[in-house]
Amino acid sequence: xxxxxxxxxxxxxxxxxxxxxxxxxxxxxxxxxxxxxxxxxxxxxxxxxxxxxxxxxxxxxxxxxxxxxxxxxxxxxxxxxxxxxxxxxxxxxxxxxxxxxxxxxxxxxxxxxxxxxxxxxxxxxxxxxxxxxxxxxxxxxxxxxxxxxxxxxxxxxxxxxxxxxxxxxxxxxxxxxxxxxxxxxxxxxxxxxxxxxxxxxxxxxxxxxxxxxxxxxxxxxxxxxxxxxxxxxxxxxxxxxxxxxxxxxxxxxxxxxxxxxxxxxxxxxxxxxxxxxxxxxxxxxxxxxxxxxxxxxxxxxxxxxxxxxxx
Amino acid sequence: xxxxxxxxxxxxxxxxxxxxxxxxxxxxxxxxxxxxxxxxxxxxxxxxxxxxxxxxxxxxxxxxxxxxxxxxxxxxxxxxxxxxxxxxxxxxxxxxxxxxxxxxxxxxxxxxxxxxxxxxxxxxxxxxxxxxxxxxxxxxxxxxxxxxxxxxxxxxxxxxxxxxxxxxxxxxxxxxxxxxxxxxxxxxxxxxxxxxxxxxxxxxxxxxxxxxxxxxxxxxxxxxxxxxxxxxxxxxxxxxxxxxxxxxxxxxxxxxxxxxxxxxxxxxxxxxxxxxxxxxxxxx
Numbered sequence: 001x002x003x004x005x006x007x008x009x010x011x012x013x014x015x016x017x018x019x020x021x022x023x024x025x026x027x028x029x030x031x032x033x034x035x036x037x038x039x040x041x042x043x044x045x046x047x048x049x050x051x052x053x054x055x056x057x058x059x060x061x062x063x064x065x066x067x068x069x070x071x072x073x074x075x076x077x078x079x080x081x082x083x084x085x086x087x088x089x090x091x092x093x094x095x096x097x098x099x100x101x102x103x104x105x106x107x108x109x110x111x112x113x114x115x116x117x118x119x120x121x122x123x124x125x126x127x128x129x130x131x132x133x134x135x136x137x138x139x140x141x142x143x144x145x146x147x148x149x150x151x152x153x154x155x156x157x158x159x160x161x162x163x164x165x166x167x168x169x170x171x172x173x174x175x176x177x178x179x180x181x182x183x184x185x186x187x188x189x190x191x192x193x194x195x196x197x198x199x200x201x202x203x204x205x206x207x208x209x210x211x212x213x214x215x216x217x218x219x220x221x222x223x224x225x226x227x228x229x230x231x232x233x234x235x236x237x238x239x240x241x242x243x244x245x246x247x248x249x250x251x252x253x254x255x256x257x258x259x260x261x262x263x264x265x266x267x268x269x270x271x272x273x274x275x276x277x278x279x280x281x282x283x284x285x286x287x288x289x290x291x292x293x294x295x296x297x298x299x300x301x302x303x304x305x306x307x308x309x310x311x
Numbered sequence: 312x313x314x315x316x317x318x319x320x321x322x323x324x325x326x327x328x329x330x331x332x333x334x335x336x337x338x339x340x341x342x343x344x345x346x347x348x349x350x351x352x353x354x355x356x357x358x359x360x361x362x363x364x365x366x367x368x369x370x371x372x373x374x375x376x377x378x379x380x381x382x383x384x385x386x387x388x389x390x391x392x393x394x395x396x397x398x399x400x401x402x403x404x405x406x407x408x409x410x411x412x413x414x415x416x417x418x419x420x421x422x423x424x425x426x427x428x429x430x431x432x433x434x435x436x437x438x439x440x441x442x443x444x445x446x447x448x449x450x451x452x453x454x455x456x457x458x459x460x461x462x463x464x465x466x467x468x469x470x471x472x473x474x475x476x477x478x479x480x481x482x483x484x485x486x487x488x489x490x491x492x493x494x495x496x497x498x499x500x501x502x503x504x505x506x507x508x509x510x511x512x513x514x515x516x517x518x519x520x521x522x523x524x525x526x527x528x529x530x531x532x533x534x535x536x537x538x539x540x541x542x543x544x545x546x547x548x549x550x551x552x553x554x555x556x557x558x559x560x561x562x563x564x565x566x567x568x569x570x571x572x573x574x575x576x577x578x579x580x581x582x583x584x585x586x587x588x589x590x591x592x593x594x595x
Contacts, residue, residue: 014433019440019441026449030454140578143573143574145533149552153559157560248536281442
């Protein structure tokens with residue numbers, strides 16, 4: 001297992017290097033001179049030149065790139081034009097909020113999605129089944145920011161059950177987590193339903209039934225175990241996206257995470273913050289994907305064998 | 312189309328008869344046709360930017376405003392119908408960009424193999440290393456916001472999955488006898504790729520293209536909602552939802568109806584794509 005972890009981490013290195021390069025190129029080709037964001041309204045040519053020299057913007061592309069790489073390896077993501085603080089500090093401060101939201105969304109999606117999927121499969125072709133299919137189709141098709149606004153309107157404003165926006169205790173977490181988790185919940189419902197309908201006709205399930213094993217035991221012990229890989233795929237991919245910045249949800253609910261921080265940086269053309277957050281989120285995304293690969297190997301011995309053999 | 316005759320399982324001919332027996336495909340086709348119809352008849356409706364402050368925030372069902380009006384007195388129904396043009400245009404063009412880039416790179420990777428395959432696929436891995444929405448926002452924000460930037464950004468972000476799909480498909484086709492025969496007859500690489508390899512990969516790409524349109528519609532709406540896509544006063548469903556969020560308490564219809572339009576459009580293309588997947592026997 002250690003070998004698998006090392007192999008997967010090793011595979012992540014070129015991807016991360018590529019991400020660093022692309023985020024550098026993106027900022028390099030961006031129209032407009034970043035020094036204008038620093039000088040304010042009154043400036044002269046000498047001030048501009050001086051600043052360009054200080055920031056190293058007057059040097060060649062290769063020199064700038066190597067200096068950028070060197071800075072990143074020491075954890076220096078630059079100073080934000082807007083907050084005046086190291087970008088790394090800002091990101092480290094915002095990340096726990098994003099993680100909290102991502103975890104809550106995933107928990108809601110897993111619990112609700114799988115329960116609804118099992119329920120739908122057990123009630124196949126009834127009105128309940130059709131309702132849950134409709135719910136899951138809507139969940140996959142509806143834009144997250146629209147779901148977020150509907151939740152704010154109905155649950156937050158009309159019913160006043162929960163605070164519509166902002167950050168505070170657990171009650172502030174519920175609506176953003178539901179909005180963010182809706183799509184995953186819908187996907188998991190469809191996946192679980194389809195899987196249950198396929199699996200419940202398998203011979204080993206019939207055998208278990210013939211042996212008098214209780215239905216609940218059959219579902220969770222026999223049928224559900226085989227669903228681990230597709231489940232990890234959906235959960236892993238979505239969790240990777242959430243934890244690397246739920247930009248839309250955070251901006252609608254005013255959630256103080258890295259997604260909102262990145263969006264603010266983009267709107268204010270705060271170049272170091274944009275570059276830093278893109279890089280930070282991409283690295284998190286890559287790491288989560290590596291963890292998902294490792295989880296595959298942990299769950300399925302066949303995958304473990306393939307990776308160890310290098311095939 | 313010489314390639315299509317080689318293998319009707321992956322081509323369209325075998326599936327054509329079955330298409331209309333699939334309820335999902337039929338529903339998807341109906342929804343997509345309704346969207347196309349809306350885009351075509353848009354000029355018959357009020358201008359999406361014309362203001363009428365006397366009738367601002369009219370409730371749905373009031374005279375002349377079936378779905379209500381917004382804070383500038385603009386008819387929501389007209390703007391939704393005009394917005395269909397934007398969504399359809401972005402969806403088709405962005406998905407085409409992603410299909411063209413993905414098909415070229417995926418075919419080259421799968422056909423040549425070796426170092427070319429390794430280089431292209433490592434580059435694809437890097438592009439897939441970015442969280443999609445964030446990458447999209449970063450590209451859109453780097454350049455001048457607008458519909459063209461949005462289309463280009465969406466196309467540039469979504470090609471890697473198309474490239475992977477094409478490569479996998481090309482690799483299965485490469486071992487077929489007609490490719491070996493073509494090679495033995497001295498056909499050029501371009502001739503083999505264009506006339507024989509790609510046409511036999513068309514079915515999964517068609518499915519991915521349809522699903523790609525729904526993804527592009529959603530992505531455009533998200534960008535426009537954040538102010539990085541279509542710019543006001545032009546009608547885009549994302550812009551409409553964004554403008555309506557400040558009036559959520561007094562006029563929720565401004566945001567609700569465009570959201571329904573997005574959901575139905577995405578659902579339509581998803582149903583069409585998934586139905587086509589069943590009809591054309593595409594796995595995965």
